[in-house]
Amino acid sequence: MSNKIPYSTPSGYFDNLQSRLSTIPARRSRINPVPYLALAVSFTLLVLIGNYILTKSTASQPASDEAIIEYLIDSGTTLAQLEEVVYNY
Amino acid sequence: MQELETYFNELVRQYSEPLYWHVRTMVGSHEDADDLLQDIFVKVWSALPRFRGDSDVFTWLWRIATNETLSHLRKARVRAALRFAHIDTEAEKVSDPDPYFDGNAALRSLRKAIAALPDKQRLVFSLRYYQELNYEQISEITGTSVGALKASYHIAFEKIKQFLTDND
Numbered sequence: 001m002s003n004k005i006p007y008s009t010p011s012g013y014f015d016n017l018q019s020r021l022s023t024i025p026a027r028r029s030r031i032n033p034v035p036y037l038a039l040a041v042s043f044t045l046l047v048l049i050g051n052y053i054l055t056k057s058t059a060s061q062p063a064s065d066e067a068i069i070e071y072l073i074d075s076g077t078t079l080a081q082l083e084e085v086v087y088n089y
Numbered sequence: 090m091q092e093l094e095t096y097f098n099e100l101v102r103q104y105s106e107p108l109y110w111h112v113r114t115m116v117g118s119h120e121d122a123d124d125l126l127q128d129i130f131v132k133v134w135s136a137l138p139r140f141r142g143d144s145d146v147f148t149w150l151w152r153i154a155t156n157e158t159l160s161h162l163r164k165a166r167v168r169a170a171l172r173f174a175h176i177d178t179e180a181e182k183v184s185d186p187d188p189y190f191d192g193n194a195a196l197r198s199l200r201k202a203i204a205a206l207p208d209k210q211r212l213v214f215s216l217r218y219y220q221e222l223n224y225e226q227i228s229e230i231t232g233t234s235v236g237a238l239k240a241s242y243h244i245a246f247e248k249i250k251q252f253l254t255d256n257d
Contacts, residue, residue: 005113
């Protein structure tokens with residue numbers, strides 16, 4: 001790495017970083033081994049319950065600004081697209 | 090599984106530090122770089138079983154890190170725009186006192202000039218100037234042609250020069 005970079009890190013950061021990153025496989029494997037059947041049943045239940053709640057709630061309540069913002073961010077909306085919408089409004 | 094984990098730990102040992110600097114030169118703040126590095130290595134672990142070695146491991150890792158970092162910057166901009174906050178978040182951070190910045194006044198100005206560049210120009214400039222990669226390597230990481238990268242670097246260089254002249 002070039003020594004032109006004018007940044008530093010807290011002392012001992014890289015030793016600590018390696019230890020933290022090395023725990024990723026253990027943390028992820030604790031999450032992953034969900035039996036496929038249970039996953040499918042949970043998913044189906046979730047869709048059914050979600051659909052029920054959504055139908056009930058969206059009929060009377062508009063989405064919050066925060067929910068719209070998170071939706072736009074997660075959907076991959078770019079700043080250019082936002083600007084286009086604003087300018088053409 | 091054990092083999093994968095050993096290989097993953099080897100990647101962490103060899104590449105976590107250079108990857109940190111790659112991300113840090115893009116985002117500026119230590120805290121953001123640290124958070125992003127966690128996300129990057131989670132992605133690396135998830136994608137590792139599918140890594141066939143078609144590209145070399147350096148290119149593969151840098152591509153994941155670059156995509157993750159650009160996505161983080163895009164989300165930050167969209168979030169700021171939607172909340173009518175300051176859009177230029179990197180430039181804003183640069184003007185804050187940063188305990189992990191070692192440079193003198195000239196380097197601080199350079200840092201501000203780089204932070205003001207659009208993300209992709211900053212990426213090309215950072216890979217070329219700080220990490221001293223050649224255009225062919227950058228092309229493999231970004232999927233952009235060498236000609237377009239040269240043009241991008243030239244434009245970034247001129248913008249930085251102009252910024253430094255204006256703020257002299």
